[in-house]
Amino acid sequence: MPRRVSILTIFAILSSVAYAQVTEARAAADTSIAIQAATLLDGTSVEPRHNVLIVVRGNKIAAVNQGGTPPTGMEVITLPPNATVLPGLIDTHTHIFLQGEDPAAGGYDIQLLKFPASFRSARATVSARRCLDQGFTTIRDVETEGAGYGDIGIKMAINQGYIPGPRIFASTRAISVTGGYPLEGYNPDIVVPTGAQLEDGPVKLRKAAREQLANGADWIKVYMTHRSWVDKHGRLVSQPTLTLEELKAVADEAHGQQHKVACHAYSGIGLHRALDGGCDSIEHGLDLDDSAISQMLKQGTWLVPTLAVYYYDWAPENTPEGRRDRARASAHEVSFKKALKAHVKIAFGTDMGGIPWSDPIAQEFGYMVKFGMSPTEAIQAATVKAAELLDMQGELGVVAPGAYADIVAVAGDPLTKIDALKEVSFVMKDGAVYKRPK
Secondary structure, X not given: OOOOOOHHHHHHHHHHHHHHHXXXXXXXXXXXXXXXXXXXXXXXXXXXXXXXXXXXXXXXXXXXXXXXXXXXXXXXXXXXXXXXXXXXXXXXXXXXXXXXXOHHHOHHHHHHHOOOHHXXXXXXXXXXXXXXXXXXXXXXXXXXXXXXXXHHHHHHHHHOOOOOOOEEEEOOOOEEOOOOOOOOOOOOXXXXXXOOEEOOOHHXXXXXXXXXXXXXXXXXXXXXXXXXXXXXXXXXXXXXXXXXXXXXXXXXXXXXXXXXXXXEEOOHHHHHHXXXXXXXXXXXXXXXXHHHHHHHHHHOOEEEOOOHHHHOXXXXXXXXXXXXXXXXXXXXHHHXXXXXXXXXXXXXXXXXXXXXXOOOOOHHHHHHHHOOOOHHHHHHHOOHHHHHHOOOOOOOOOOOOXXXXXXXXXXXXXXXXXXXXXXXXXXXXXXXXXXXXX
């Protein structure tokens, strides 16, 4: 009978391999590298640049020249002639502690009720590596779904070189109110864990924001709507959560400490409270009415639409859940097109974790283009625009002197075939090479 190898043993082996890769990459980051690129989309130029030499010193880009000879003594990486080079991609809406939980395997609830923190952290470590492999060198992770401050731990492990992964802007636990987040539906006499930090009243919610910021949150994530359904008139309705006064307390605390607030908001009352209360980004925004769009333009509020996730796992059409699923997707398409036409600021986000990390992150680009963005606009949403949302203009999302050396390459031309972004052949983050063409 063959001997079984435990999950922890396998993880230990994978961890040792990953650590060796990170150590090698960090050593490389102390050197200088010249990258020869036949085609470059630098994040800001409308037209691609050709025959470009990118010089990297340490973890920064030192020069981007039209042609030329690599400086003496540098490692030279010549990328294939059919490759397109881009800035490291940025996903501004992820959940590394979620794995697209399969209902047949216990769904959302089982991870909070049965999975040890070590198991969830091991899965999150794999998710982080998948980000890099797919060319996403930066993410904004918008809550840990009951894993507490686990995203801070993963971020520390990446920054200190123990595991490979993207640069993380962490939102830790997220905030909602009583009845505003699962776990739900259990015997009310039993205390069960919840996916977010639930509090009520401006004082307690301000304290929750303070706790999360004190424990390392880069952003504060707030759920301004919860359940959604289709009413008897066929309209999509979303349950509001925080009151305006409650959200203002959270936003005031975050802004006072120079941090921003991301608000999950689908539609209706909760969406308008989010805008009135000072949210910096609207996550999803399934049904933006004209008033909301006008207010977003006036306030400079960002939209992170996350389109692809709403085309997964629809319930049967003749059920309340099925009608809801179809109404979400239908309203979302219209909403995205209206926001795009009005020139609302849009950043790339996927809700990865809500869908399996084994699926292509770049599938989101296809929906953005299908619903009206040009390929250039979609790419900029995941580079220069996403960097602006993160207050990292000039440092991320561009291939330019002084920026962090986050550089990726894909096979083919994404300006003519957006799905080329699914075929990442080269990944450099912080001047360290994590993936090379085969």
